[in-house]
Amino acid sequence: MSEIKTINQLEALYPKPSPRAQNKVLPTLDRHAKTMVNHTHFVILSTCDALGFTDISPRGGVPGFVKVVDDSTILIPDSSGNNRLDSLRNIINNPKIGLMIMVNGIDEVIRIKGRASIHTDSEILAACPDGKKAPKVVIKVTIENLYFHCAKAIMRGKLWSGEYKVERSILPSLGQILKEQQSLDCKDIDQKEMVKYYKSTL
Structure with a gap:
């Protein structure tokens, strides 16, 4: 097996991205990204642990459970889970995070990079309910960049069709x-x- 070890080797295998793909990264939420966030019911949160390994955590709720504060800020309630607190511990050690915003019926997703912080302010908790109750903490994300990811992966996986659903x-x-x-x-x-x-x- 031939292992790719350099960027030059890697790039030699692929055509250059189109100007549209290269230029699609935005510094803040635009109106289309806000529409996605306001309708999302499932978010994937990526953090990094103390050893440098990436950790991935699913976050779900009714559409609108993620709140848009302004063009650069969103809030995510920490809903009840297994109490391991992996993502929260990671954010305290390293605030750099990634997010994938998904909406059932839309094959494109939004990828976000930013910095996260953990809050217990009563106003923030009230603005970002976990179902019918206030969460213990809310994750505040300050967005550094984002872009719409094309639909190909979701289409290949037929994620919303139910075709690959198992018993x-x-x-x-x-x-x-x-x-x-x-x-x-x-x-x-x-x-x-x-x-x-x-x-x-x-």
């Missing part, structure tokens, strides 16, 4: 997976019980 039964419940992975001596929690637990903690 949940191809995997045991997460409770059963963790029991096996960690050799736990505990009650077997089936998928029905897991869903009931999930819904009780949303």
Whole structure:
């Protein structure tokens, strides 16, 4: 296998990007990006841990759960999860983050780079509810650049069509997976019980 080790080797394999692709990066949200943020129900948050490894975390909510403050600022509530706090710890150590903004029915996505900070101010918490309640903290993102990513990946994966949807039964419940992975001596929690637990903690 031939390993690519230099930028020159890499670039030799690909045609140069078009001027339109090269020039599409924006410093702030425009009206189209704001429309995407205002309708998003699913965001992928990328942070970097203390060892330099990239960590990816999904964030979901009703459309509008991510709030536009101004052209350079958005707010993301930290919804209930597993309490590992990986992304939040990473932001404290390194505020540089990446975001992917997605909307069901739109194959283009928005990629954002910026700096994040964590806030507990009552006004910010109230402006960015986690469902029907205020979150413990809100992630404030100051945008440094963004652009619309073309639709090809979403189209290839047929993400919104449901064509590649599988039956949940191809995997045991997460409770059963963790029991096996960690050799736990505990009650077997089936998928029905897991869903009931999930819904009780949303």
